[in-house]
Amino acid sequence: MTSADLHRTIVSVWRIEQPRLITSLSRMLRDVPLAEDLTQETLLAALEHWPATGVPEKPGAWLMATAKRRALDHLRRGKMLARKHDMVASDMEQEQQAMPDLDSALDDDIGDELLRLIFTACHPLLSREARAALALRMICGLTTEEIARAFLLPAATISQRIVRAKRTLSESGLAYETPSGEQLSERLASVLEVVYLIFNEGYTAARGEHWLRPQLCHEALRMGRVLTSIAPHEPEAHGLLALMEFNASRIAARTDPAGEPVLLLEQNRALWDQLQIRRGMLALARAGELNGADGFYALQAAIIACHAQASTADETDWPRISGLYARLAAIIRSPVIELNRAVAVGMAEGPEAALAIVDNLAQEPALKNYHLLGSVRGDLLHRLGRFEEARVAFEAAADLAGNKREQELLRRRAVEAGTAATAS
Amino acid sequence: MRFMYIVTPAHTVPPTPELMNAVHKLAEREIKAGRMLDSGALTPRTSGAQVRITNGELSVIDGPFVEAKEVIGGYAIFELKDKQEAVAKAVEFMQVHRDHMPGWEGTCEVRAFAGP
Numbered sequence: 001m002t003s004a005d006l007h008r009t010i011v012s013v014w015r016i017e018q019p020r021l022i023t024s025l026s027r028m029l030r031d032v033p034l035a036e037d038l039t040q041e042t043l044l045a046a047l048e049h050w051p052a053t054g055v056p057e058k059p060g061a062w063l064m065a066t067a068k069r070r071a072l073d074h075l076r077r078g079k080m081l082a083r084k085h086d087m088v089a090s091d092m093e094q095e096q097q098a099m100p101d102l103d104s105a106l107d108d109d110i111g112d113e114l115l116r117l118i119f120t121a122c123h124p125l126l127s128r129e130a131r132a133a134l135a136l137r138m139i140c141g142l143t144t145e146e147i148a149r150a151f152l153l154p155a156a157t158i159s160q161r162i163v164r165a166k167r168t169l170s171e172s173g174l175a176y177e178t179p180s181g182e183q184l185s186e187r188l189a190s191v192l193e194v195v196y197l198i199f200n201e202g203y204t205a206a207r208g209e210h211w212l213r214p215q216l217c218h219e220a221l222r223m224g225r226v227l228t229s230i231a232p233h234e235p236e237a238h239g240l241l242a243l244m245e246f247n248a249s250r251i252a253a254r255t256d257p258a259g260e261p262v263l264l265l266e267q268n269r270a271l272w273d274q275l276q277i278r279r280g281m282l283a284l285a286r287a288g289e290l291n292g293a294d295g296f297y298a299l300q301a302a303i304i305a306c307h308a309q310a311s312t313a314d315e316t317d318w319p320r321i322s323g324l325y326a327r328l329a330a331i332i333r334s335p336v337i338e339l340n341r342a343v344a345v346g347m348a349e350g351p352e353a354a355l356a357i358v359d360n361l362a363q364e365p366a367l368k369n370y371h372l373l374g375s376v377r378g379d380l381l382h383r384l385g386r387f388e389e390a391r392v393a394f395e396a397a398a399d400l401a402g403n404k405r406e407q408e409l410l411r412r413r414a415v416e417a418g419t420a421a422t423a424s
Numbered sequence: 425m426r427f428m429y430i431v432t433p434a435h436t437v438p439p440t441p442e443l444m445n446a447v448h449k450l451a452e453r454e455i456k457a458g459r460m461l462d463s464g465a466l467t468p469r470t471s472g473a474q475v476r477i478t479n480g481e482l483s484v485i486d487g488p489f490v491e492a493k494e495v496i497g498g499y500a501i502f503e504l505k506d507k508q509e510a511v512a513k514a515v516e517f518m519q520v521h522r523d524h525m526p527g528w529e530g531t532c533e534v535r536a537f538a539g540p
Contacts, residue, residue, distance in 0.1 A: 225455075
């Protein structure tokens, strides 16, 4: 094994153990940011020792023992309360007598502690960017360099972001607390937002220069799955998981061999990942059982489920989609969602009903520079035979489109509408 | 990256309850950690069938070849970071076999899915 391979193997082994290490240490030290520091130190220790000794037969036990020793050293150095020290020291003795092996590791339920960790990393006090970086670091075990590459930022920026976020947590006395009751649902929203942000960061990158862009989708999905297993009664956690599973199921179909984006209705459905669609369906059903069918994420997931269930684009249940958009519009006022609703209504009921919705959006400041408004409007006008108006709408939309390929498409449609206008 | 694990024991001795228990615990942890997407046990290869094309000839070789009722072997699908992590997982899984059923022998094949 080359030293680079060994390095990667060590990091992989550490990554498997990382959640258990950080949760054990945070329980021991009652300080999540500190636990994170020491978990990182444990990785450094393994990178230092294992090349000489080889990877131990029970690497998890080695890492855990090392991590706890560091934590104990820290408590000693810091002259922490004697009682806490004694308590931890006696724990340590017991554990050294019975070295933790894989079995005890498997019996160790870290659910509550992991939940605490996630809530700490995603504290609303922190900026969204800081929350995302901290979550990837503390929950997914990504290194600073990996996070930096994923977000296409310098490592120093991410490192600083993490250090500041941890300091903020420590200084605000939020280093170790778990919300409960009503506060939990409120705080969960902040967690879900970060997970979805991470997912979209990976998903919207049309072509990942680096494997870590798609990796962000996987990490977000993994966090979503973790959340649904440790907070199984939160419908929106299931809703978000369903939404991410459905979106991720289309990753292979979203770009053509040249890397150009392919629109949903034109995608080759054979490339959609059926395992992920099935998992999405299960998560969505669970959200419904928990009376969460009208949640922000669950509704969006239900809309994509309609596409996932149609074996061809023609079989899409547009009336159901337009109904779901109406329910979504009832819980969140967003011009973009309203525009999407118009598209669905246009497919379900025809262009006239849809145009009424679109015309209501014409004055929306948020859509002033949004090329899709003109694009949708042009399409509806064209279908209504109002070709000259369609041409004007497509031209205006083309001027706003940032993407060259979209611009070309819109110009082509403007020409088509213009030709139809002269002919009629 | 997505990986397929195919576990093939080298013998038809059924797994001990201790081994089953440990494997279930490991599976539960992996599901909770969001890494394991799917898994299932497989009946012995001998009771399956093979459909082949050799020299342009299509042939069906149908089981059962021998009587064997135990459910042995299985597959699992994992979502992991890279091959190193996939191999580390397989090593951990096989270590559980060694710890809980001394004498057990077999193979855990690790195959990455093609595609993004």
